[in-house]
Amino acid sequence: MPYALLIAVLAIAAPLFAQASESWWGLAPCILCLWQRWPYRIAAVLAALGVVLPGRLRVALVALSGVSILVSGAIAALHVGVEQHWWPSPLPGCAAPTAGPATQSIDDMMRSLAVxxxxxxxxxxxxxxGLPVSMAAMNLLYALGLGGLALVFARRLARR
Known part of the structure; x- marks a missing residue:
């Protein structure tokens, strides 16, 4: 199997697995979970383009897909830190909903809640x-491995 195709398949597998875990096991994603999926989708498209484009373009696309996957890893690292309470989330939508100021009426509070x-x-x-490894931590490990593999593959392609 060509390197670019392998990276494309493994990259799209991550968000598909996350979506399947929502359907099959009823896991609910947070905003950071959803953000971690986009770099994989971008990486899958870049690697898929690398399957059909020749030469140096293929090398660049596989390398860029690796970088994109590592971006998901960086978001996952941020997410693990938020989960462990090492730092607060930079996204306002990550916080649990609150009632708001005391001057709001019940109707105002109800209208401000998300659907x-x-x-x-x-x-x-x-x-x-029983396994103390969160989905964000699993994504961090997967992203580091797959992103690194994509960069190794790009280097091998460049040597050909």
């Missing part, structure tokens, strides 16, 4: 009961 409650980003989601 669906958001999962706070500092509440880890665990896929495997």
């Amino acid at each position: 669906a409650p958001a999962k706070p980003c500092d509440e880890p989601t665990y896929l495997i009961p």
Whole structure:
């Protein structure tokens, strides 16, 4: 299997697995969870283009897909830090909803609530009961491995 195709398949597998975990196991994503998926989608498109484009373009696209995957890893690292309460989330939508100022009426508070409650980003989601590795931490490990693999593949392609 060509390097670019392997990276494309493995990159799109990550957001598909995350979406499947929502459907099959009822896991709810937070905003940072959703943000971690976009770099994989971008990486999959870049790597897929690398399948059909020749030479140096292929090398550049595989390398860029690796960088994109590492961006997801950086978001995952931020997310793990938020889950562990090492720092607060930079996104306002990550906080648990609050009632707002005391001067608001009940009707005002009800109108300000989201249609669906958001999962706070500092509440880890665990896929495997008893295994203290959150979905964000699993994504961090996957992104580091896959992003690194893509960069190694790009280097091998450049040597050909």
